[in-house]
Amino acid sequence: MKPLVSFFAIICVAFPLSGAATENDPGTWITFSTTDAFQTDGQDSRWHYWFDAQARYFDLGSGVNQWLARPGIGYEINENVTAWLGYARFRSRNSAGDVSNEDRYWQQINWSAGSWNGGKVSMRARLEQRSISVGDDTGLVARFLAKYVRPIAKYQDTNLIIGIEPFVDLRDTDWGGDAGLGQNRVFIGFGRRVSDRLSIEAGYMNQYIWRDNAENRINHLGVLSFKVKL
Template identity: 25%
Template sequence: MGYAKYFTGLLCSIVFSVLFVQPLHTQNSDENEYGSWLALCGTTKLHEDWSIPTVGIIRHHHMLDRYGFFFFRTGASYRISKASSFTGGFALLNSNSYLEPNDVINTNQFWIYGEYTLKSKFNDNSIAHRLRLENRRLINTEDPKVNNRIRYRLQFKRPIYKDVYFKAFDEVFLNVEGNVFNQNRIFVGVGRQITPSLKADIGYFNRKFRNSSEDMIRLSLSFNIDLTKNDLAQNSD
C-alpha cells in the first residue's frame, strides 16, 4: 500500500509538470541548446530564531560553457514561527551580455532584497510560498539604471523512496514600473537527502521572458550548519 501511495502521487506530479512545461519548451531559443545552472545554497543557524542564508549561482548559456553570470546573495533570516520567516540582505551579480559573437558587455549589479517565506505540510508532501521584493541597480557605470520587482515562488516537494524526493517550483517576476511581466521560472526534478545537513537536486529548469525562453539543466547543492549545537561556553580550563 505504501508503494502504491508514493507511485500515485509521483505519477500525478510528473503528469502535471510535463503538461505545464511543454508550452514553455516549445518556445525555446533558436539555438535549442541546454545551458547549465549551478547553485550552492546554505543556511548557518546562529540562534534559535536567527540564521544567515548564503546562495551562489553560476550560469552558462551552453552546458558549462559560455559564461552567463555569477550571483552571490546573503543576509539575515528571522524565524517568525515554525512555518514562516523573514529575510533581508543584499546580492551581487556579474554578467555577460552577448550582443554579437565578438561583442561582449560585462556589467555588475547590486541588489537589496526582503522576502517572506511560509511553509506547510500535508501527509508527506510539503509546499513553500516565497514572496520577495528586490531593488536592483547597475554599478560601476555612468548610467546606474534601477529596477524594482516583485517575485512569488510556489514550491512542491514529495518523497519518492527513502532519501529520494520529487521537487518542482514555479516563480513569476513582476516589474514595479514599465512592462509588468519580467520573467517566469520553472523547475522539475529529483533530489536526495545525502546527510541530515546536505542534499542535492537536479532537473529541468526554464526561464521564460517576453520574447525568448532558456532551457537549462539545474544542479543545486544545499547545506545546513547549526552553530547552536556547539557549546562554546564550556572550557576545560
C-alpha cells in the same frame, strides 16, 4: 495521484512553454547554498543566516555567463513563517565580452504552507531593488515561488521537487527593464540527502523570458544544487 497530476497540469497551462518562444537556448546552472539558525546557549535562536552562490552558463561555448553571491539574515516569526532581508551581487557577461555588475537589495517572506498529497508545499514572496552599472534607474522586481516536495517511497532520502516562480517587473528602467511579466521559471527534479549536512538536487528548469523589443526567449537549463549545513 490525481491531485499531483492536477498540479502538473496547472504548471503547464499557467505560462507559455517552449512552443510559444521563437528563441531557445541550452544552459547549465550550478548552485551552492547554506542556511540555518544562529545558536544561543546551545539552542537554535529565531535568527537565521542565508548564503547562496550561483554560476550560470548559457548557450555553452558562446561566452555568455553569470555569477551571483547572495547573503541574507532572517527572523523566524513562527514555526511556519520567516522574514528575510539581504543583498546580492550579480555579474553578467554577454557574447561580445561586455561585463555588467548589478546590486540587488532584497526582502522576502518564506511560508511553510502545509502538506498536500503526501508532500510539503512552501511559498516565498521576494521584493528586489536592482541597480546596474550600465544604467541609472533602480528596477523593482517582485518574485513569487511555489514549491512542492514529496518523498519517493521506494528510494530512501530522495524527493520529487516541483517549483514555479514568476517574476514581475514593477517599473520601467533605462537599462531595459519593462513593467509587467519579466520571466517565469518552472523546475522539476529530484533531491537526495547524502548526509546530515549535505543534500543534492538536480533537475530541469524551463526559463521563459518576455522581451518587448526582441523575440521572447526560453532557456532549457540543467540545474545542479548543493545544499550544505555548516
